[in-house]
Amino acid sequence: MKVSFHGACKEVTGSCILIETDSTKFLVDCGMFQGKSYYKNIEDFSFNPEDIDFVLLTHAHLDHCGRLPKIFMEGFRGRIYSTAPTRDLAEIILLDALNISRIEKKPFVHPLCQEGDIRHLMKFFTCFDYGKKRKINDDIEIRLRDAGHILGSAIFEVWIKENGITKKLVFSGDLGNMPSPIVKDPEFVDDADLLFIESTYGNRLHESxxxxxxxxxxxxxxxxxxxxxxxxxxxxxxxxxxxxxxxxxxxxxxxxxxxxxxxxxxxxxxxxxxxxxxxxxxxxxxxxxxxxxxxxxxxxxxxxxxxxxxxxxxxxxxxxxxxxxxxxxxxxxxxxxxxxxxxxxxxxxxxxxxxxxxxxxxxxxxxxxxxxxxxxxxxxxxxxxIFSFSSHSDHGMLFDWAVRANPKKIFVVHGEKDASTSLAESINGIVPDYKNIYNF
Ligand SMILES: [Zn+2]
Known part of the structure; x- marks a missing residue:
């Protein structure tokens, strides 16, 4: 199995992780870069979007879904798995991003993308509820758990069978800040072989x-x-x-x-x-x-x-x-x-x-x-x-959540360098660089 990172490395935007097995290639999130990394949205992917079998979309924030129109325009035609609210929210978020890029005269993630393309992309979503294991193909099963971050946000548990051995990968997406108002609190997971965890507030504790x-x-x-x-x-x-x-x-x-x-x-x-x-x-x-x-x-x-x-x-x-x-x-x-x-x-x-x-x-x-x-x-x-209204877990919560997942290996993503490094040091994790590739 090969894991590579195509955004949100030592920064908080552009989430995109590629997993390649002998038989399947899939992405977890395909987000937009924002702020000073915006230019990376225009760069070519170092994989061919046509080869991607499916995408797991953790939630509808632009830094997690914003480059879906780009892979779609470049030939991706697989399914996008998410909750139903994530699909509905992603549609308005992507249309708004396209509109803003036009108003501000800055390039969109793909120069030819029109409103109709984004509406077409929505037809490729398959929506699941939390809690039930789903078979995606002969080698892969997934389960969505509530991430408590925004409406519909999900943690993905992914079981991958390769050469007769099954490994469990866990992708935290963005984890909510307990107690979360309106949405439920993040669920805990266990027995992860590989854990991918966000670290937006990896070096800070929220005020109450x-x-x-x-x-x-x-x-x-x-x-x-x-x-x-x-x-x-x-x-x-x-x-x-x-x-x-x-x-x-x-x-x-x-x-x-x-x-x-x-x-x-x-x-x-x-x-x-x-x-x-x-x-x-x-x-x-x-x-x-x-x-x-x-x-x-x-x-x-x-x-x-x-x-x-x-x-x-x-x-x-x-x-x-x-x-x-x-x-x-x-x-x-x-x-x-x-x-x-x-x-x-x-x-x-x-x-x-x-x-x-x-x-x-x-x-x-x-x-x-x-x-x-x-x-x-x-x-x-x-x-x-006020920083306590953050919809992200702070260092203490991330640490606790990671420990309870009992992972064999941890990648720390989606945080500025100091935040990712600080969390990684406390949980013995790796902070990957942009486009880094790891083999397992
Ligand atoms: Zn988010």
């Missing part, structure tokens, strides 16, 4: 979720008290739904009133609607609220904005604005940063991981002047951060 809640409530109350503006950049998937879920609860329990909340992200609105289609994937707390008649993503004063940015500008203070994207790339957040970042009455609350080199990272690192969409802005707004 209660601390995150406290900061969020405090910033809302401060914004109301100073009649200001609270901007929260959000990822369309999970973070938006998580924040709405929390606000829905706080507005009742903390008796917060007199502030309007706007969500300006067409993608987040579509994703929220897909969340509503899959209540069976929710955890008990979320299901209990729904059975009591609560709409967990709606509350008094909340409004989804459909392109009417002026309406948000004209709304009187205090106000809370959720806008995409969580990593400040694309999306509507730029419009609000340009308007409010220089305003001392404003607060920018960053609730997502900010990749090295991103605008968000520069702001967290204390830069006083930044360029947003070619406009230089002086930062007078208060900058506040």
């Amino acid at each position: 979720k209660e601390m995150g809640d406290t900061i969020l409530i405090e910033e809302i109350k401060n914004t109301i008290a100073k009649n200001g503006i609270l901007m929260i950049p959000v990822f369309a998937l999970e973070r938006t739904q998580e924040i709405l879920y929390r606000l829905n609860s706080f507005f009742e329990t903390e008796k917060i009133k007199g502030v309007n909340v706007f969500l300006d992200s067409p993608l987040a609105q579509k994703a929220t609607n897909i969340y509503k289609d899959y209540i069976s994937f929710y955890d008990k707390d979320a299901k209990d609220l729904i059975s009591k008649g609560d709409d967990i993503f709606d509350f008094k004063g909340f409004e989804m904005i459909k392109g009417e940015t002026e309406k948000v500008f004209n709304a009187s203070n205090p106000k809370i604005i959720l806008a995409g994207s969580g990593m400040f790339e694309g999306g509507k957040i730029g419009t609000y940063l340009k308007k409010y970042l220089s305003n001392p009455l404003a607060t920018l609350l960053i609730v997502s991981f900010q990749v090295d080199g991103s605008l968000g990272r520069k702001i967290i690192d204390g830069q006083k002047k930044i360029k947003v969409e070619n406009k230089e802005i002086e930062i007078n707004a208060k900058i506040s951060t």
